[in-house]
Amino acid sequence: MGRVTLQTIADHVGVSRMTVSNAFSRPNQLSAQLRDRILAVADELGYVGPDPTGRALASGTAGSVGLVMSDTLRYALTDEFAVAFLAAIAEELTPTGLALTLLTTAEKDGFIPARDVALDGALLYSCELKSPALDWLTRRRLPLVFVDQAPASGIASVNVADRAGAAAAARHILELGHRKIAIVTCGVAGDYGVFADPPGRNVAHTERERLLGWLEPMKEARVTPAVARLGHEDPYEMGLEAAATLLAQTPRPTAILCFSDAIARGVLAGIEQAGLSVPKDVSIVGFDDSPLAARSRPALTTVHQDVNAKGRAAASALLAAIERAKTGNGGRVRHLVLPTELIVRASTAAPRDH
Amino acid sequence: MGRVTLQTIADHVGVSRMTVSNAFSRPNQLSAQLRDRILAVADELGYVGPDPTGRALASGTAGSVGLVMSDTLRYALTDEFAVAFLAAIAEELTPTGLALTLLTTAEKDGFIPARDVALDGALLYSCELKSPALDWLTRRRLPLVFVDQAPASGIASVNVADRAGAAAAARHILELGHRKIAIVTCGVAGDYGVFADPPGRNVAHTERERLLGWLEPMKEARVTPAVARLGHEDPYEMGLEAAATLLAQTPRPTAILCFSDAIARGVLAGIEQAGLSVPKDVSIVGFDDSPLAARSRPALTTVHQDVNAKGRAAASALLAAIERAKTGNGGRVRHLVLPTELIVRASTAAPRDH
DNA sequence: CATCGTTACTGTATCGGTAAAGAACCTCAA
DNA sequence: TTGAGGTTCTTTACCGATACAGTAACGATG
Numbered sequence: 149m150g151r152v153t154l155q156t157i158a159d160h161v162g163v164s165r166m167t168v169s170n171a172f173s174r175p176n177q178l179s180a181q182l183r184d185r186i187l188a189v190a191d192e193l194g195y196v197g198p199d200p201t202g203r204a205l206a207s208g209t210a211g212s213v214g215l216v217m218s219d220t221l222r223y224a225l226t227d228e229f230a231v232a233f234l235a236a237i238a239e240e241l242t243p244t245g246l247a248l249t250l251l252t253t254a255e256k257d258g259f260i261p262a263r264d265v266a267l268d269g270a271l272l273y274s275c276e277l278k279s280p281a282l283d284w285l286t287r288r289r290l291p292l293v294f295v296d297q298a299p300a301s302g303i304a305s306v307n308v309a310d311r312a313g314a315a316a317a318a319r320h321i322l323e324l325g326h327r328k329i330a331i332v333t334c335g336v337a338g339d340y341g342v343f344a345d346p347p348g349r350n351v352a353h354t355e356r357e358r359l360l361g362w363l364e365p366m367k368e369a370r371v372t373p374a375v376a377r378l379g380h381e382d383p384y385e386m387g388l389e390a391a392a393t394l395l396a397q398t399p400r401p402t403a404i405l406c407f408s409d410a411i412a413r414g415v416l417a418g419i420e421q422a423g424l425s426v427p428k429d430v431s432i433v434g435f436d437d438s439p440l441a442a443r444s445r446p447a448l449t450t451v452h453q454d455v456n457a458k459g460r461a462a463a464s465a466l467l468a469a470i471e472r473a474k475t476g477n478g479g480r481v482r483h484l485v486l487p488t489e490l491i492v493r494a495s496t497a498a499p500r501d502h
Numbered sequence: 503m504g505r506v507t508l509q510t511i512a513d514h515v516g517v518s519r520m521t522v523s524n525a526f527s528r529p530n531q532l533s534a535q536l537r538d539r540i541l542a543v544a545d546e547l548g549y550v551g552p553d554p555t556g557r558a559l560a561s562g563t564a565g566s567v568g569l570v571m572s573d574t575l576r577y578a579l580t581d582e583f584a585v586a587f588l589a590a591i592a593e594e595l596t597p598t599g600l601a602l603t604l605l606t607t608a609e610k611d612g613f614i615p616a617r618d619v620a621l622d623g624a625l626l627y628s629c630e631l632k633s634p635a636l637d638w639l640t641r642r643r644l645p646l647v648f649v650d651q652a653p654a655s656g657i658a659s660v661n662v663a664d665r666a667g668a669a670a671a672a673r674h675i676l677e678l679g680h681r682k683i684a685i686v687t688c689g690v691a692g693d694y695g696v697f698a699d700p701p702g703r704n705v706a707h708t709e710r711e712r713l714l715g716w717l718e719p720m721k722e723a724r725v726t727p728a729v730a731r732l733g734h735e736d737p738y739e740m741g742l743e744a745a746a747t748l749l750a751q752t753p754r755p756t757a758i759l760c761f762s763d764a765i766a767r768g769v770l771a772g773i774e775q776a777g778l779s780v781p782k783d784v785s786i787v788g789f790d791d792s793p794l795a796a797r798s799r800p801a802l803t804t805v806h807q808d809v810n811a812k813g814r815a816a817a818s819a820l821l822a823a824i825e826r827a828k829t830g831n832g833g834r835v836r837h838l839v840l841p842t843e844l845i846v847r848a849s850t851a852a853p854r855d856h
Numbered sequence: 857c858a859t860c861g862t863t864a865c866t867g868t869a870t871c872g873g874t875a876a877a878g879a880a881c882c883t884c885a886a
Numbered sequence: 887t888t889g890a891g892g893t894t895c896t897t898t899a900c901c902g903a904t905a906c907a908g909t910a911a912c913g914a915t916g
Contacts (some may be wrong), residue, residue, distance in 0.1 A: 556872030
């Protein structure tokens with residue numbers, strides 16, 4: 149026996165296939181009795197419901213939106229902060245009945261998820277500009293939302309005030325009297341190592357913005373920071389190492405500004421391993437205000453961003469973009485920037501010699 | 503201008519639509535020159551690649567597998583342990599080019615993701631038996647894998663030795679000399695509260711197994727535990743409250759066995775809030791050996807399970823199930839049970855009066 | 857009684873592709 | 887010269903549904 153389709157049911161009931169389709173998808177197009185009869189027969193035949201693939205082709209909707217996270221899903225999922233973002237998206241999406249498809253950059257036998265999986269739209273979180281996934285999704289002309297990426301015209305974006313937050317962090321450190329300052333930043337591409345000059349081009353949007361934010365007040369104060377640039381893999385380990393390297397420099401930095409709380413925790417551990425104390429010997433500032441920050445000892449001074457709001461904003465921007473693509477209205481393309489706020493906790497203090 | 507399809511390109515190049523399809527999907531079916539010409543024209547016309555929906559309908563593959571987590575994605579994603587599981591799945595899936603679609607139980611306007619999203623298969627992690635998502639996926643006859651659920655015949659499953667692990671935990675506590683023992687368990691359905699008798703029916707597989715494991719050595723030792731049963735929402739808060747309730751009982755328990763490390767942490771905090779100390783006054787055992795366990799102070803004695811192995815096993819079982827459904831072979835249906843191991847850390851000790 | 861609006865259902869065209877078999881042509885050994 | 891076998895492209899036949907226009911029946915309206 150072949151597969152049960154709308155036609156099978158239609159034949160059994162003695163109506164047209166379209167009426168069966170309506171029984172499932174547009175209940176008000178037929179009488180209640182007939183609908184019940186159709187559903188009963190469908191049930192009897194073991195029919196589950198309109199086949200998603202057929203429906204998707206005919207109706208033009210897939211019922212799922214894509215999410216590309218940092219190109220490497222594996223590491224994104226070890227990051228508490230990224231997971232919180234994911235959770236916020238999931239929560240915002242749930243009541244819409246849309247599923248969330250996690251896309252990876254990997255491909256197999258010419259099958260590229262970002263190109264070949266049916267989607268109604270996609271969220272791009274913190275991807276490299278030259279990411280192949282981003283490229284495919286763009287070429288598909290899917291409704292998109294960029295999160296933590298350089299805004300592009302015509303594509304909705306959600307960012308946080310990275311620059312302002314970083315500037316606040318730097319100002320805080322300067323006001324405490326620090327002059328020997330180090331920065332630990334991080335990115336997925338470009339050069340790694342310790343630089344006298346901060347990296348210029350070729351860094352992702354978020355990193356660039358934070359760098360600009362940190363550097364501005366320092367420039368005003370005529371302070372030149374040492375910059376260590378790390379990869380993305382294991383923030384704790386890399387922070388630990390970076391701390392060792394930075395602390396070996398002369399003059400030794402008395403304050404370290406970090407790209408994230410996860411890195412800051414590694415740096416903190418590295419400082420303690422070097423026999424120094426935070427904040428007495430070295431002050432640390434993190435970024436993001438992830439749960440880590442409040443939990444660590446000493447509690448991290450950090451730049452807070454509302455990851456929950458970011459996730460929800462991203463999801464609803466995507467819903468608007470999908471609506472716009474479908475009906476032509478749904479508001480105009482928005483470039484949202486959520487605020488950041490410096491949270492002073494216990495990891496920063498005036499330098500010793502002050 | 504309408505949309506660019508295979509036909510558009512075929513007309514431009516002057517070949518049949520099928521040849522264009524082959525140019526994209528089966529390169530060895532045509533000459534390299536013609537293929538290049540076709541791809542060039544396709545590129546020129548802004549054609550991205552075969553439309554995923556059309557391809558899905560014709561070929562019968564969607565390119566994505568579903569994952570249902572605990573019915574409430576929101577809470578699953580706040581659970582470090584569940585996220586680690588997700589990460590392991592994602593990692594195992596990545597090289598296969600399959601995307602991972604997160605399914606929720608919610609529906610909207612009669613659209614039910616588990617029924618209406620195109621998938622090649624699905625993983626069900628720790629769902630209630632009567633979960634509507636599980637029900638739909640089963641009825642669709644999709645290749646499935648059950649994880650942390652009662653094995654069903656014909657459906658691959660991955661579990662851990664919950665019962666043995668729990669028994670080891672209970673035995674450890676008994677051997678230390680404890681006789682006044684409490685259990686803090688947790689489930690998404692059924693009755694909540696403190697019971698003299700442990701809940702019987704109507705609890706999910708994992709909970710049941712762990713209960714059976716804890717109770718068996720206790721029965722042998724003629725010890726009757728107090729059982730507190732919590733919901734799923736906020737393990738820390740609920741553990742905190744449960745601790746308060748249990749400590750108020752007479753005789754006061756000297757050891758508490760917890761369903762998870764997340765709950766154990768709440769219980770630990772509750773014990774300390776009550777002015778008691780762990781493990782001097784009260785011993786605690788967790789479950790899972792999530793990162794939390796080693797991190798907490800005192801470090802938690804817990805039952806270790808290899809969440810990474812679980813995730814990978816689940817993913818590859820699903821791949822096998824998909825293969826089986828497609829080609830008829832791919833091995834037989836397996837019911838895997840991964841080992842657990844008691845990890846004794848600092849949260850357990852002999853009771854005071856011992 | 858002719859006209860009109862509803863309700864309830866049907867017919868036709870299409871969505872964008874793939875599978876499988878067939879045809880045309882070319883190569884090369886016997 | 888022939889014919890087996892390979893390469894390359896085409897033909898035919900779907901995959902399972904939805905959109906949209908159309909029609910029949912029926913009661914209401916003037």
